Amino acid sequence: MVAHAEIRVVHRGGSKINFREPVITNDSRFLLCASGESVKVYSSSSEECVHDLQGHTDLVSGIARNPSNHLQVYSCSADGTVRLWDFTDGILIKTFIIGYPIYSIYVSEKHGGVVFVVVPMANDKSSELFQLVAVHLPRSGDQEVEARELSAVLCDVSPSPGAASFGREGEYVAAAKGLQLEVFFFKKQKPYRFFLKPGIKKGSKNAFTCVSCHPKEDCIATGHADGKIRLWRNFNQKKEYTYSTLHWHHGAVNTLQFTPEGTNLLSGGIESVLVQWRYTQENQKDFLPRLGAAITHIAVSPDGSLFCTSHSDNKITIIQSCVKVSAIIQGLVKSEGVRTDLMIDPRSKALVLNGKPGHLQFYSLHRDKQLYNLDIVQQEYINEEGLDQFEVVKAAFDAHGDWLATVEERRQKGSELEINLKLWAYDEQTQSFVLNTTVTAPHEDQITAMCFSPSPETTMLVTISFDGHFKAWLLADHSDTKEGASWSCDFVGGYHLLKPGCCCFSADGSLLAVGFQEVVTVWSPSSWELLTTLSQPPGAIRDLCFGRLSCSKYLLGTSTKNQLCCWNILTCSLEWSTPMDVSLLQADPLSENIAAFCSQSGCSDLFVFKPGEPRPLYSQRALCTGKVQHAIFAPRDQMLESCEEHAQWLNRSQLYFLTQHMDLMTFSTKTEEDRLLASSKRLMVDNSVAVTPFYLLLGKHRLQQQQQQQEALTNPMAERIQLPQGSIAIKELLYTPAHVLPSASFLCSMFVRSLLISSSSAREEKEPVEEEMESEEEDSEGEAELRDARQDLEGSAAWGPGEELGTPALTKAQERELRRVKHFDHSWLSSLLEC
């Protein structure tokens, strides 16, 4: 095995942001949410990610505001640490080492210097029992502190952060698990337990799902799996407690939250409707329906002006307290499976995959941000469990991004499979795709694959299905009718009633390869003739892929019996084959390279090779655990110029892949990282100096000057060209004693000019302008001695060329005036300096 230290597998974007409840800062300007191993800070108005707080080494499991400092937050993680951050600057202030994996964190204003965390009872990760413990954070100046002062508060609690809540003034804490609600009073140091009977009809639907305590009164609201909300009162005794029931949700209540003043109670569940109950007038409700996906968490800002809801489709919605959506932060939607596979939109270069139910999402890889959702199904989504929904299962772009084909299907118990094939045309004006043709029931069974012909002459789509046929769809231009162009079936093909599994067009679109179980059939799309059949039993063909550019004569196929075969299409014979369990074959559209992901003993290996060459270009074992099922080559904006041999395959495009756990990973080379590092370093330097108006005036000039001085040592010419004209002038201005300076009105215009930064174009124009000025000067009489004086000045202070640098944009009259001012000013000044 070859070790390639310069190529690393890195996590690239698309992390979960709905894992835990987000936190809104005191001033409602920022929103913090746990995202994988980091905490992301979003601006609540612009939806942009402001900071990425990195430091944890495992999943971040909770965030809480520091009650004593409104600019700080605590975060806890499964790596056993609680960290304190300054989120405005993105700085890690302190790390408290707890030593146990933490599942959630709570703070209470009354308990200063204490955080409450949920940790497993036994010190191993497999433990099913959790306890709520209070951690006294030691006051010490060190960056890393071990907090060993733990005291258990409640045993046997649920690890979910919504299942515990601190009550009025932090006097008690309520925690729910299963059918039991436990309230612990800190003063009495005594827990009370309340039990519910399991529902008689519906089994254990009565179970608690979430708890929220009223901030001003002694009232606990609990949500239940059957959709009911109970408001508990009078619970400081065992017997005479009461509860009232509210019922609107038909699914489980996922989350509950009181507003800071306690006037409203917010609840959300799978219905994706935010319900706002008036406290004490519970029959008055406000609804915010159709939020898109099931609500998993609700957070309220400390001043009560903003709510935000996390949704199961990796989205955070920011809602104003007048129940109006103001912003949406959307992450990469990860549904249960990427059924459409990964694609790159040829126009926007965005990653395309199925996102929300019935939608395709366009995700910008460079900005790590979702661009937009394309509604494919165009039906009202009913948020209900156990409902069979239409799902986008296949999608394909044509070579230029003018056409998008999608397949949606809905399988209902006891009835036929419903399939729709839709073809979308790109509309230049609206910059999005517009539905052109809908084909209901294009095939009698599931469509397994489809692809567009890359040939520029015809616009053709091929779909293959388990019903044993493949169909070619052509764009028919009905210019004689009113309807315009639409798609229709051109050819239906099959091969001995075998089920086709995959298809692939050659790079020029002149050949179509369709894999029918063990046989690869090669067709000519122009005449629909079966040209040849290739077969390499045993094992059905799993994946097919034509070589590109210089390797376009090769056809690669993988079979279920762990065989990677390469056929030569010119001779119609097997070129080579190798035993390999290839789970995915992906061709780079910009080069000859082909990436093959192999699964071996629970891990995935990657091989990058050219079909015509015997040795792989690059190989990496144990890329990640589990099978890699989805990968895509994304073309780079600008070609990398990497000289290492092993990294050259990454020059033109970047390989992204999705792991089993739906993490989007990519490969990065050393040069790329160096470039990133350099840019971040420069930012660091910039940030190290406080930004004051004075710095703005002088600091940059000084920096530039330093650089130029260094350059000047090696290259005097460079100095002449790049010397900023302002710095010397300012220096003289500042260092000259005040009593010898001319009046301010004289100096002002010069000073302002000197601050102007000359553009590069101005620099190029400098030479002719200078000549022009020289000639003018010669014409004007009586300036000879002045010029001498000026030259003296140049000799002494070396500012001659710089003076003219800023001027070329001026009119001649202005130039002349300026020159006069300069001559007047500095002839005497230089003499002073000489003295």
Added chain:
Amino acid sequence: MASFKPTKIPIYPKLGEKVTPDTLYWKNYKAPVQIKEFGAVTSIDFSPLAPHNYAVTASTRIHIYGPFSQEPVKTFTRFKDTAYSGKFRSDGQLLVAGCEDSVVRLFDVSGKVALRVFKGHTKGVHVTDFTSDCYHILTGSDDYTCRLWDIPNSTELTSYKEHTDYIRCGTTSKLNRDIFITGSYDHTLRVFDARVEKSVMTMDHSQPVESVLLYPSEGLLVSSGGRYVKVWDLLKGGQPLVSLKNHHKTVTCLGLSSNGQRLLSASLDRHVKIYNTTNYKVVHNFDYAASILSLALAPDDESIVVGMTNGVLSIKHRKSPEEKQEVAGKQRVRPVYRVFVKGRNYVPKKDDFFVSKPVKSHLAKYDKQLKRFNISKALDTALELWRKNRKPDITVAVMKELDRRGTLKNALAGRDEQNLSQLLNFLIGNVVDPRFTPVLVTATEMILDIYQAVVGQSSVVDRQLVRLQELVEREIDYQQDLLEVLGMLDTLFATSLPRKEVPCPGSSRPNGLAEGGLGAPGPQLQAA
């Protein structure tokens, strides 16, 4: 927050013809005016002069109609027997007609009595025409001869006896006074030159020729006979150009639309077909009530006149552009228009502050009910819509939406007799429609499941259930027959394909979408 997405009403592909410029052009005629004649209308000829009157030859009369009159402006009745082929001269002053009694009569259009009578033929004369110099008359007769007559002297100039059967059609050249063409039941077309003793060109149509037509350029000749329309290239010595077989009975008459771009053929099969003369494809089709014997188009296609065997003359006038505008104008001046534009045409002033109001999307009633999850009411509304306009698309789409939401069963349940019978009525009307079968079969099954306990309590519902069962059984038989036919056709196609290359059995099927899908729902219903 996304807005409610209304129920999608699928657009089904319209069966029948596509909308092309041709169909739009030829559909732009008013409803036909029908005039009953005394016998079969054998010939229609338009006057070349301005009001474009037309002569209609039927039985023993020739009627001349004005362009918009329903009563004849003139009638010639001086025929002893059936008249044939009333034709105007190119100046519109004279009219010639043959007769079954072998006499050819020449009339002044303004007079009543025949100006000249040409005798010489021994049998009925079916063909008469003027030559382009206006001084001669061409006639063709059942005595196998065609003759040229001089009008001033009323003498026979020449007689050609080359055909061996009845001469039933003929035409003179409009460019050369000596050239004329005749077609006969001996299957031949002959081109004669009056300066030569014999025919100069003979073409074999291989069917009795019923009609001939010269293109305005006279380079092409069209003949019809039997079920065929054939086009001949005269400049290439009578070489056949195309043979069209679009009718299933004898083609009796031909016509050219005035710009020469379209060819019309009328047939005993009651159709008039219109061909594009560049590719000879049928671009439009007219249906008539009876077999058509004669057809004529007014100059500029202002009207189409068709004569039929039952003596009915059908005249279609083109819609004038004012009328079209009138129709459009009527639609625009609806009383609600003013309400819609209220405040819309206000031009904001310079320092007006603009407050935009969110556009409220209009939802149909059933959508509003679906939005509020009132499923039974939504279904009721959809059924009501069907009762009003008899269009099942919306109702089926609502049912489909309910099925998708998993609440169709709830919506169908709990109905009384009247409601249920309405629902069953709808199912009986639409369950066998292949577009709606998948959804409606599910609904039918659910209804049978829900209401099986109450079967026998209402005679109305029972009767409808029996009807439904019969309908489904008939449909199953029908589908089985169709499948058998499909199997037979597949066998035929398979044998007709070349033996060596049968890569895929599926490719021979004309349409892979429609096969077999309809047979499935039947058995399920029976089981239910």
